Amino acid sequence: MAASTFQETTSTATAGSGRNLVVVDNLVMHFPLTQGIIFQRQVGAVRAVDGISFFVEKGETLGLVGESGCGKSTTGRALLQLYEPTGGSVRFDGTELTTLKGESLRKMRRRMQMIFQDPYASLNPRMTVGDIIGEPIEVHHLAAGRKKQDRVQELLKVVGLNPYFTNRYPHEFSGGQRQRIGVARALAVEPDFIVCDEPISALDVSIRAQIVNLLEELQGKFNLTYLFIAHDLSVVRHISDRVAVMYLGKIVELADRKELYDHPLHPYTQALLSAVPIPDPKIEAKRRRIILTGDVPSPVNPPSGCRFHTRCWKAQKICSEVDPEFIEHSARHWAACHFPG
Amino acid sequence: MATITASQQRALDMNVITRKQRSLWMDAADRLRRNKAAMAGLFVILGFALVAIFADLRVGPLHIQLAPYDPTCYFYLNGHTACGGDVVGARSGPPTANPFWGANADPRFLLGTDQIGRDILSRLMFSARISMVIGFVPVVLYFLIGGTIGLAAGYYGGWIDNLLMRFTDIVYAFPDLLLLIIIMATIRNTWIGDIMGGLFLMFIALSIVNWVGMARLVRGQVLSLREKEFVEAARSIGAGPVRIMTRHLLPNSLAPVIVSMAFSVPLAIFAEASLSFLGIGIKPPTPSWGVMINEGFVVFTGTPSMVLLPAACIALVMLAFTFLGDGLRDALDPRMKL
Numbered sequence: 282m283a284a285s286t287f288q289e290t291t292s293t294a295t296a297g298s299g300r301n302l303v304v305v306d307n308l309v310m311h312f313p314l315t316q317g318i319i320f321q322r323q324v325g326a327v328r329a330v331d332g333i334s335f336f337v338e339k340g341e342t343l344g345l346v347g348e349s350g351c352g353k354s355t356t357g358r359a360l361l362q363l364y365e366p367t368g369g370s371v372r373f374d375g376t377e378l379t380t381l382k383g384e385s386l387r388k389m390r391r392r393m394q395m396i397f398q399d400p401y402a403s404l405n406p407r408m409t410v411g412d413i414i415g416e417p418i419e420v421h422h423l424a425a426g427r428k429k430q431d432r433v434q435e436l437l438k439v440v441g442l443n444p445y446f447t448n449r450y451p452h453e454f455s456g457g458q459r460q461r462i463g464v465a466r467a468l469a470v471e472p473d474f475i476v477c478d479e480p481i482s483a484l485d486v487s488i489r490a491q492i493v494n495l496l497e498e499l500q501g502k503f504n505l506t507y508l509f510i511a512h513d514l515s516v517v518r519h520i521s522d523r524v525a526v527m528y529l530g531k532i533v534e535l536a537d538r539k540e541l542y543d544h545p546l547h548p549y550t551q552a553l554l555s556a557v558p559i560p561d562p563k564i565e566a567k568r569r570r571i572i573l574t575g576d577v578p579s580p581v582n583p584p585s586g587c588r589f590h591t592r593c594w595k596a597q598k599i600c601s602e603v604d605p606e607f608i609e610h611s612a613r614h615w616a617a618c619h620f621p622g
Numbered sequence: 623m624a625t626i627t628a629s630q631q632r633a634l635d636m637n638v639i640t641r642k643q644r645s646l647w648m649d650a651a652d653r654l655r656r657n658k659a660a661m662a663g664l665f666v667i668l669g670f671a672l673v674a675i676f677a678d679l680r681v682g683p684l685h686i687q688l689a690p691y692d693p694t695c696y697f698y699l700n701g702h703t704a705c706g707g708d709v710v711g712a713r714s715g716p717p718t719a720n721p722f723w724g725a726n727a728d729p730r731f732l733l734g735t736d737q738i739g740r741d742i743l744s745r746l747m748f749s750a751r752i753s754m755v756i757g758f759v760p761v762v763l764y765f766l767i768g769g770t771i772g773l774a775a776g777y778y779g780g781w782i783d784n785l786l787m788r789f790t791d792i793v794y795a796f797p798d799l800l801l802l803i804i805i806m807a808t809i810r811n812t813w814i815g816d817i818m819g820g821l822f823l824m825f826i827a828l829s830i831v832n833w834v835g836m837a838r839l840v841r842g843q844v845l846s847l848r849e850k851e852f853v854e855a856a857r858s859i860g861a862g863p864v865r866i867m868t869r870h871l872l873p874n875s876l877a878p879v880i881v882s883m884a885f886s887v888p889l890a891i892f893a894e895a896s897l898s899f900l901g902i903g904i905k906p907p908t909p910s911w912g913v914m915i916n917e918g919f920v921v922f923t924g925t926p927s928m929v930l931l932p933a934a935c936i937a938l939v940m941l942a943f944t945f946l947g948d949g950l951r952d953a954l955d956p957r958m959k960l
Binding site for chain 2: 358361363387388390391394395397398399402403404405406407408409416417420421450452463466470
């Protein structure tokens with residue numbers, strides 16, 4: 282089949298129907314490294330996200346995986362304009378976010394929320410649960426007084442907590458309960474889109490499933506769209522409709538869940554998938570693992586050409602010279618590799 | 623078989639609900655209450671504060687006067703009294719009455735009088751007013767000035783931070799006491815120095831010198847808090863800068879600020895006493911412990927109590943505040959080092 286670049290596909294997709302809630306085009310997020318005491322000059326940049334493009338369809342869950350430091354969380358934050366992106370565009374339901382400022386951006390925040398990784402750090406220890414969940418309601422003037430109280434109690438019920446917990450403080454709760462409070466806070470403004478930034482990584486294994494199930498249940502109930510950031514491939518496989526794989530600030534592969542797990546095209550994806558343990562001792566014993574050598578290169582000074590070539594067993598001369606394009610190899614299956622498959 | 627009625631169930635629920643609604647502040651208060659030295663310090667401070675308030679209190683028809691006499695009244699040996707004014711020339715002579723353990727004690731004056739016949743006990747009590755006010759008011763001013771500057775610098779960062787902090791560094795570079803002396807010595811004799819017997823100028827001078835530490839402390843706190851996820855969460859909700867600063871950053875940076883304020887109080891009291899001793903602080907005849915030491919200094923060999931009594935008051939208050947500060951530090955954050 283004829284390979285088309287990602288930009289062509291997404292532009293026709295957005296022009297046609299309004300199926301895409303979020304369209305990210307060539308998003309770049311560099312953090313400057315500066316020197317000097319009074320007059321600071323830039324001596325380099327951490328290229329955390331270096332030109333990525335993807336879209337999130339209404340009502341779906343897009344999983345975003347990759348190892349630590351590859352720019353997953355930065356992508357989520359830059360998407361929500363918590364960081365000011367260095368370049369590229371983020372369109373949310375047709376509105377360009379990167380040029381929004383002040384009040385109009387604040388209004389848009391009502392429609393997109395975030396669930397944070399660490400439930401111990403993401404709740405203000407000096408505020409009661411009622412104040413924490415009530416804050417977004419207050420900020421956006423959605424309700425006040427008794428109505429606000431009722432809404433907070435309703436939200437607590439929705440996330441499976443006792444509605445009378447409003448006067449308590451975060452330190453009186455367990456990790457799982459705290460994460461539920463974080464979910465309730467995100468839901469308070471009735472958003473369309475939620476970035477889940479590794480919402481279960483910091484939790485005890487025994488309660489991870491509860492939170493994942495809660496997120497899935499809420500998605501059905503409130504018609505939510507998720508960007509689910511994680512490094513646990515089995516969880517992503519469970520919750521996602523489509524999966525994007527990141528390596529060193531780039532998306533290397535993007536496909537429907539089944540397609541990606543059954544026919545990974547990019548060597549990095551193949552290596553990642555081969556590392557997932559299989560809960561069957563017989564198959565596990567026969568499993569062929571691809572062991573990558575070396576470390577992830579520094580995002581301050583990424584390798585030339587394909588960023589993965591320093592660790593890739595398929596690498597040829599071209600890989601270190603030409604950055605492979607992000608190409609649709611089969612229907613809805615994009616990969617950036619010179620030697621896919 | 624006993625069944626639980628709806629009201630009983632409600633009572634049970636309420637019990638579960640009201641069992642524990644504890645903020646971190648309440649926990650800290652509990653820890654402070656268990657600290658004996660801090661509580662002793664607190665009681666000493668409260669004692670001095672009560673004496674200061676009730677030394678001479680008039681509220682409408684109510685008149686409570688703890689101090690036996692007006693601190694500016696002279697009681698002459700011939701039975702005459704005169705009030706107000708500063709009799710500089712009379713300072714060199716011996717006191718007209720000794721304290722109760724002395725040779726020529728006068729039962730009317732428990733701790734004796736000074737060399738021009740003013741009641742020492744009354745003067746000590748009125749001095750407590752000056753010390754309490756000088757302890758608390760400037761510290762609140764440090765917090766308002768330093769806190770605002772530190773918050774703004776820490777939150778906004780960039781050139782705002784650079785500008786504010788370089789200015790702070792410049793003020794910080796001056797030696798504290800020298801700057802205080804310069805300000806007091808130059809402005810004391812203008813009309814500003816006459817407001818509230820020199821107290822107002824004292825507030826201003828102390829604030830100019832000491833807001834710097836608070837600004838640096840708050841900025842440091844804000845810098846570390848700014849990167850916390852709950853602040854990011856507030857931004858993602860759509861909270862504005864003012865809300866983030868007042869609802870999230872300030873309450874979480876308050877613990878070390880309170881400790882720092884508790885330690886600043888005795889330093890301010892001490893600074894007032896030092897300047898008054900040097901004769902460039904509170905204007906006589908308004909009594910202050912520093913002024914009293916200054917006046918008693920010339921007759922120290924003959925009547926050491928005139929110096930030792932106010933000195934003991936200063937030492938006691940400073941010690942009490944230091945104990946309280948230590949207790950607050952332990953109570954608010956056991957890991958914190960100051």
